[in-house]
Amino acid sequence: xxxxxxxxxxxxxxxxxxxxxxxxxxxxxxxxxxxxxxxxxxxxxxxxxxxxxxxxxxxxxxxxxxxxxxxxxxxxxxxxxxxxxxxxxxxxxxxxxxxxxxxxxxxxxxxxxxxxxxxxxxxxxxxxxxxxxxxxxxxxxxxxxxxxxxxxxxxxxxxxxxxxxxxxxxxxxxxxxxxxxxxxxxxxxxxxxxxxxxxxxxxxxxxxxxxxxxxxxxxxxxxxxxxxxxxxxxxxxxxxxxxxxxxxxxxx
Amino acid sequence: xxxxxxxxxxxxxxxxxxxxxxxxxxxxxxxxxxxxxxxxxxxxxxxxxxxxxxxxxxxxxxxxxxxxxxxxxxxxxxxxxxxxxxxxxxxxxxxxxxxxxxxxxxxxxxxxxxxxxxxxxxxxxxxxxxxxxxxxxxxxxxxxxxxxxxxxxxxxxxxxxxxxxxxxxxxxxxxxxxxxxxxxxxxxxxxxxxxxxxxxxxxxxxxxxxxxxxxxxxxxxxxxxxxxxxxxxxxxxxxxxxxxxxxxxxxxxxxxxxxxxxxxxxxxxxxxxxxxxxxxxxxxxxxxxxxxxxx
Numbered sequence: 159x160x161x162x163x164x165x166x167x168x169x170x171x172x173x174x175x176x177x178x179x180x181x182x183x184x185x186x187x188x189x190x191x192x193x194x195x196x197x198x199x200x201x202x203x204x205x206x207x208x209x210x211x212x213x214x215x216x217x218x219x220x221x222x223x224x225x226x227x228x229x230x231x232x233x234x235x236x237x238x239x240x241x242x243x244x245x246x247x248x249x250x251x252x253x254x255x256x257x258x259x260x261x262x263x264x265x266x267x268x269x270x271x272x273x274x275x276x277x278x279x280x281x282x283x284x285x286x287x288x289x290x291x292x293x294x295x296x297x298x299x300x301x302x303x304x305x306x307x308x309x310x311x312x313x314x315x316x317x318x319x320x321x322x323x324x325x326x327x328x329x330x331x332x333x334x335x336x337x338x339x340x341x342x343x344x345x346x347x348x349x350x351x352x353x354x355x356x357x358x359x360x361x362x363x364x365x366x367x368x369x370x371x372x373x374x375x376x377x378x379x380x381x382x383x384x385x386x387x388x389x390x391x392x393x394x395x396x397x398x399x400x401x402x403x404x405x406x407x408x409x410x
Numbered sequence: 411x412x413x414x415x416x417x418x419x420x421x422x423x424x425x426x427x428x429x430x431x432x433x434x435x436x437x438x439x440x441x442x443x444x445x446x447x448x449x450x451x452x453x454x455x456x457x458x459x460x461x462x463x464x465x466x467x468x469x470x471x472x473x474x475x476x477x478x479x480x481x482x483x484x485x486x487x488x489x490x491x492x493x494x495x496x497x498x499x500x501x502x503x504x505x506x507x508x509x510x511x512x513x514x515x516x517x518x519x520x521x522x523x524x525x526x527x528x529x530x531x532x533x534x535x536x537x538x539x540x541x542x543x544x545x546x547x548x549x550x551x552x553x554x555x556x557x558x559x560x561x562x563x564x565x566x567x568x569x570x571x572x573x574x575x576x577x578x579x580x581x582x583x584x585x586x587x588x589x590x591x592x593x594x595x596x597x598x599x600x601x602x603x604x605x606x607x608x609x610x611x612x613x614x615x616x617x618x619x620x621x622x623x624x625x626x627x628x629x630x631x632x633x634x635x636x637x638x639x640x641x642x643x644x645x646x647x648x649x650x651x652x653x654x655x656x657x658x659x660x661x662x663x664x665x666x667x668x669x670x671x672x673x674x675x676x677x678x679x680x681x682x683x684x685x686x687x688x689x690x691x692x693x694x695x696x697x698x699x700x701x702x703x704x705x
Binding site: 268271272275308311312315316319323342344347348351387 | 433434435436437439440494495522524525526527569
């Protein structure tokens, strides 16, 4: 199965490789947003040649936001939603109550996980192992969980079990700079421990530039079946309808 | 940091050829949903109940070796996960109890020290007879998390590291060993530490965009600079270098000073007698420049 859906591959796709069964942790900061990485992986998953079903959990933006952005990238989210290839979980209004209510009320993270699992098990056989779960973003999930880092980690852990048991892929975005003043940034460290692929967006060491918006570092830990550590670093420029990726100094 | 996993699953007890799966459903969220799981001997659905966990481990172990004199080992991946769900004291209690059980020969556990406060790591180290720790080869000087400015070091640190071991012997003595560990495709290789002090110094020197050290050529050039007023003592007239012209091309314009031996001491000419009082010091050396002041 061609993972990038037949589109010409770019540096990001090469660095990430096949997504099946992997957990991709995306880290960014206020200076350099990595939202475009999420959009790119979403578009890649929904390409016509790939059978992937996407479950998108949003704590950050409503459906219309992603619909507008993906439309510019050439992907119709509304149509994909109607075709049952794209499922949107709007968690913007969710707020954690307490542990007991979590189990009884049925609208917390435990319930969300239950819904995700049920959705996957209800899929036709051939689609069961090409599911991508995306979370935008983990820091807002923590806010909605009233700071309960453990609950967020439990949720991520359970989603991770889906990657190892069913071959799903998991993509989660978090903001590194939020934890920079914390002595022990547990949440982001735990995510880095859990992740098989870590994509970090940072500003250039030399500061702002017109033609380069930042740099991406992709650490691919290998899937444990022969491929080993791969560390890539390259620059990017976010344009209106696409993103350019290039090695430093290779642009004229 | 080298990523040495015991298995491809987290939070799993591995008992000889038996596994207690605390990874797939540690909190019972999957109750009611049946997912196809691989044939695992046993699974734990409530890792918060440490007492139950302990008895399950012992049961499984005894199931493997029987009730006789044969003993079993337990490996825990990872204690860091356990401590998320239960208190440090209860997890320490589990380890202590396991350790003192007649049929348990040894226990191995994994702890990610960067996820816990020092006292938590210390508590588990205290319990153990051997502590093996893996650290990056190059410690970042100010303890900062790695970022792009440290990219070359980052690249190295994922496949290699320093492996420290501290054994507590029965006679009370402590033995410490250190090796370099390299994670290959399917292997982990240990070699003795390379005594490359340059590597250590790299970590201590701040990373700025200008050179704080001298290159070899610069060192040689510096050594061959002729200092003004220095007594060269090779019989030739000393030439004072006034700093504006090179020594070689303007000989006739140079002022010569008598060496004081073979030439007459003309009282109308000035003389400069210079004795170098100390060896050339490297900048920023620790020596106090005023130590030989005689006030």
